[in-house]
Amino acid sequence: MPDITLYFLQASRSIRIAWLLEELGVAYRVEAWERENNKAPADFKAAAGTALGKAPVLRDGELTILESGAITDYLVENYDPTHRLLPLDTAQRSKVRQWIHAAEGTFMVHCLAITYARWFSSPSSKTNGDLETLEKGLAINVQKDLDWLEEELQANGGDWLVGKDVTAADTMVAFSVQFIFARGLGGQRGRWKGVDRWLENVEGREAYKRAVEKTGHKL
Ligand SMILES: N[C@@H](CCC(=O)N[C@@H](CS)C(=O)NCC(=O)O)C(=O)O
Structure with missing residues (x-):
């Protein structure tokens, strides 16, 4: 069983990753935060644990991945055995x-x-x-x-x-x-x-x- 947490900031690119995880049928937890003055609040930054402080952040076990494109690459490489979301062709x-x-x-x-x-x-x-x-x-x-x-x-x-x-x-x-x-x-x-x-x-x-x-x- 994967141990995946998506650190989700409201009204953000984080939805890309939640949708992808749903397409892949992979179990995941969501930790969601509201913005404060348009920005990610301090406790999001503390929980996500990176100096950048931007969402989305994905944690898979001990691994922390930033950047929605890189998270997408990681998920399709590791959780898409039939290559549906990133075709082999x-x-x-x-x-x-x-x-x-x-x-x-x-x-x-x-x-x-x-x-x-x-x-x-x-x-x-x-x-x-x-x-x-x-x-x-x-x-x-x-x-x-x-x-x-x-x-x-x-x-x-x-x-x-x-x-x-x-x-x-x-x-x-x-x-x-x-x-x-x-x-x-x-x-x-x-x-x-x-x-x-x-x-x-x-x-x-x-x-x-x-x-x-x-x-x-x-x-
Ligand atoms: N290139 C990054 C952009 C990340 C980013 O800028 N996220 C915005 C939300 S869409 C954010 O966390 N903003 C909160 C802030 O700047 O405090 C990605 O694709 O993940």
Whole structure:
């Protein structure tokens, strides 16, 4: 029996890992925290036991793993004996890896630039139009990311990002897109129809619903 604990911060990337664990059918405990002033509280940082203090953190026995992409790699390498979430086929495998990296290295980088602009711009930039201009410029990258996602979904038949079933590509990228739409970071539901349909698939999936139920995740 694995001895897995997911350190879960509310409204965060942690949902990627809960969903993946549900897809894998692996037993795990959830330790969940609410944010304080948008940040992880001190007791999360103490429990997670790393100076970074960011979620998710996964503990498997004595092993502690950070970074949702690295946790995803670890879980599929160790708990997916049929290679369902990271297929063995080279073309599919490289596509799944592409999306695992894009979830953080492209989608989150681009949309968080807007979040940080909102958080850290001077009060005057919020009234003199500077923040609005900055947001418009930063939104271009987010929209390109969503155009790309739309195109790839269409090329793959529309249901999932790679192949005919859910993979680690979906479990990683979905949160990035839900976050963009929920916070209005350069894109809204309605403009990318294929992306909307894919998110409906994600949100209707039993394993995803179990993850939400178990963790209390709500964006
Ligand atoms: N690249 C990291 C990002 C981790 C991260 O920034 N997590 C955010 C939540 S989504 C966090 O813990 N924020 C709380 C804080 O900064 O105090 C990953 O993919 O796990």
